[in-house]
Amino acid sequence: MKKTFFTPGPSELYPTVYKHIKTAFEENIPSISHRSDAFHEIYQNSVSTFKKLYNVPKDYRIYFLSSATEGMERILENVVEKKSFHFVNGAFSELFFNTAQSLGIGAKKVQAKAGEGFDVEKIKIEKNAELICLTQNETSTGVSTPMNDIYTIKKNNEKMLLALDIVSSAPFVDIDFSKIDCTFFSVQKGFGLPAGLGVVILKPDVLEKVKYVKKKKKSLGSFHTFENLQKYYEKNETPETPNVLGIYLFGKVCEDLYKKGLKVIRKETIEKAKNLFNVVNTAKTYSIFVKEEMCRSKTVIVLDVESGSKSLINFVKEKGYVVGSGYRDLKDRQIRIANFPQHSIKHTNNLRKLLQEYSDK
Numbered sequence: 134m135k136k137t138f139f140t141p142g143p144s145e146l147y148p149t150v151y152k153h154i155k156t157a158f159e160e161n162i163p164s165i166s167h168r169s170d171a172f173h174e175i176y177q178n179s180v181s182t183f184k185k186l187y188n189v190p191k192d193y194r195i196y197f198l199s200s201a202t203e204g205m206e207r208i209l210e211n212v213v214e215k216k217s218f219h220f221v222n223g224a225f226s227e228l229f230f231n232t233a234q235s236l237g238i239g240a241k242k243v244q245a246k247a248g249e250g251f252d253v254e255k256i257k258i259e260k261n262a263e264l265i266c267l268t269q270n271e272t273s274t275g276v277s278t279p280m281n282d283i284y285t286i287k288k289n290n291e292k293m294l295l296a297l298d299i300v301s302s303a304p305f306v307d308i309d310f311s312k313i314d315c316t317f318f319s320v321q322k323g324f325g326l327p328a329g330l331g332v333v334i335l336k337p338d339v340l341e342k343v344k345y346v347k348k349k350k351k352s353l354g355s356f357h358t359f360e361n362l363q364k365y366y367e368k369n370e371t372p373e374t375p376n377v378l379g380i381y382l383f384g385k386v387c388e389d390l391y392k393k394g395l396k397v398i399r400k401e402t403i404e405k406a407k408n409l410f411n412v413v414n415t416a417k418t419y420s421i422f423v424k425e426e427m428c429r430s431k432t433v434i435v436l437d438v439e440s441g442s443k444s445l446i447n448f449v450k451e452k453g454y455v456v457g458s459g460y461r462d463l464k465d466r467q468i469r470i471a472n473f474p475q476h477s478i479k480h481t482n483n484l485r486k487l488l489q490e491y492s493d494k
């Protein structure tokens with residue numbers, strides 16, 4: 134049976150992906166050279182369509198990597214000489230922190246309790262930190278940090294760079310890119326694409342810091358240093374043979390999202406989230422995990438399931454809907470439901486009905 138995936142990544146594909154893959158194969162895209170004009174055109178189209186969709190300034194750099202996890206490592210390697218500072222409130226922000234430690238960077242962190250946000254005005258960031266690392270939407274717990282809080286952090290620490298993980302909130306989250314130095318995501322969540330492509334958005338000034346770090350450190354990595362990525366970016370290429378099909382599909386889906394309009398997508402996302410969260414008013418087995426509404430994610434809905442989540446997950450699966458379990462130790466107590474642009478209002482309504490039906494049984 135064809136299932137509908139409400140898992141927070143990989144997730145349901147954007148409805149046009151199959152059509153674009155078919156076209157790509159008809160046009161030999163998986164076989165073309167990554168140094169050919171045909172590829173340059175694909176690359177250029179994907180970069181410019183993405184910038185148009187997400188309101189990214191023209192002079193910002195877009196680098197294609199293999200994943201968001203690689204994005205964390207490359208940003209840390211290239212812009213930090215000695216110290217980073219991390220806001221940790223779940224598994225993915227912790228991964229960012231652990232990555233810094235693995236690279237031998239002196240990483241410090243502030244830790245929030247699971248399901249809670251940060252009181253940003255009260256947090257003291259080490260004076261000599263060079264990079265502040267934040268996960269805008271913590272996929273493991275469904276906590277999202279309001280963009281205004283993130284701008285405040287940047288304003289209060291102007292000399293430091295800020296790196297923002299938007300993997301499970303892009304393209305829903307509205308970002309003023311002039312205020313953020315490095316932003317990154319991978320495409321298998323809110324862009325509804327097959328996994329295998331990471332995207333980094335870099336403010337041009339950041340390359341000055343890269344030059345400085347290069348003078349101070351023995352190595353910034355090998356083929357995917359920001360200097361090397363920049364050199365190839367200027368030629369509409371990547372240093373290695375990239376995920377050509379992925380880059381092509383990314384451009385096509387960005388075009389489709391642009392046609393629908395992020396304004397419409399954002400409005401629908403808010404309505405679908407409201408509909409799902411409201412199930413707690415009519416079905417007694419569920420409660421909302423993130424208590425504070427300000428930091429409750431609209432793209433990853435996390436519900437506590439009093440009767441345990443395992444049999445609920447099986448129940449909806451039999452009806453054709455796949456939802457995520459809780460993360461790690463919350464696995465059997467919670468469900469996580471993705472609410473991305475590819476999740477239609479109709480399917481979301483159906484899922485909500487199933488949640489109700491399960492509770493009423």
Ligand SMILES: *Cc1c(COP(=O)(O)O)cnc(C)c1O
Pocket residue numbers: 142200201202203225268270271272298299300301319320
């Ligand atoms: C899924 C996810 C990642 C990891 O993405 P990969 O593409 O698997 O590297 C990182 N951060 C967040 C917030 C995520 O949800």
